[in-house]
Amino acid sequence: MPAEAGDADPPSIRPSVPAGFEIVHVRADDPLRIAAVARLFTAYTDALGIDLAYQNYAAELAGLPGKYGPPDGALLLLVRNLRNAEEVDARVAEAAVGCVALRPLPDAVGSDGERRRRRRRRAEIKRLYVDPAARGHRLGRALFAAVLAEARSKGYDEVVLDTLAHMTEARRMYEREGFVRLDEPYYEVAGGGDVNGDVVGGPKQQQHPESTVFYQLNL
Structure with missing residues (x-):
């Protein structure tokens, strides 16, 4: 169920997080962490x-x-471990050093061998960044x-992401995890929608850069 205002934070995720750091969820009712994410997003872009x-x-x-x-x-923030919760709250902007995000995309229609084609839940990984x-x-x-x-805990069947061709270190990491490069984009902008199918527009609407590389992983 979605977290409600005033709920406790979900447990921190600790998949081989180096000592001295932790990864926490960011909620809509946590302006300090939202501001920290915005700062990191801006540095990334x-x-x-x-x-x-x-x-x-x-x-x-x-x-x-x-x-x-x-x-x-999901919106995840990587923070340095500080002495106590009060110190983290007071210094969250300083403590936050990385972020990553996950958002749903429209379901894809997949094929499973001889079985009937079925709808596959699909999510996109965005804004992976470390200071x-x-x-x-x-x-x-x-x-x-x-x-x-x-993504696995939320029951997605596949995840996708895009990156730029020159980001070789990131691409090596994705490929080590089993991501495969797609021949075609998994979204189309020229028709007036963003990657979630939302209607956007205006004179600044444009296609993705030619150097964009697209990846997909079955979960």
Whole structure:
């Protein structure tokens, strides 16, 4: 069930998280963590150096957690372990060093051998980012393992993601996890919708960059 305002945080996810760090869920009623995620999202998009208007990014940032919220999505924040909860609350912006998100996509129609074609629940992994000052501790892998665990726990049949061709280290990580490269995009922007099929538009609407690479994993 979706978390309600005032509920306790879900348990922290700990899939091989390096000592000194933890991964926590971000809720809509937690403005400090929302602000920390927004800062990391902005650092991520600034590092990409491309215009994400085709993803309706401005609305996404303003409406966090949006479709990354429960029950079908997840917004995860990687934070340094501090001494106590009060210290974390007071220094969350400083403590937050990474993030990743998961959101639902329209179901795909899959084929299972000789069985009837069936609808497959599909989710998209977005905004995987670790602050450069915190890199070198396998934190990106810990975040990626955590978001895959989230997708499995929510009953998704497959996950997809996109990246840029020059992001070779990230692509190697995805391929080690069993992701396969897709020949075609799993979404289409030119028709006026974002990756969730929402209607967007305006003069800044554009197609994804030519260097975009698309991946998919069956869970």
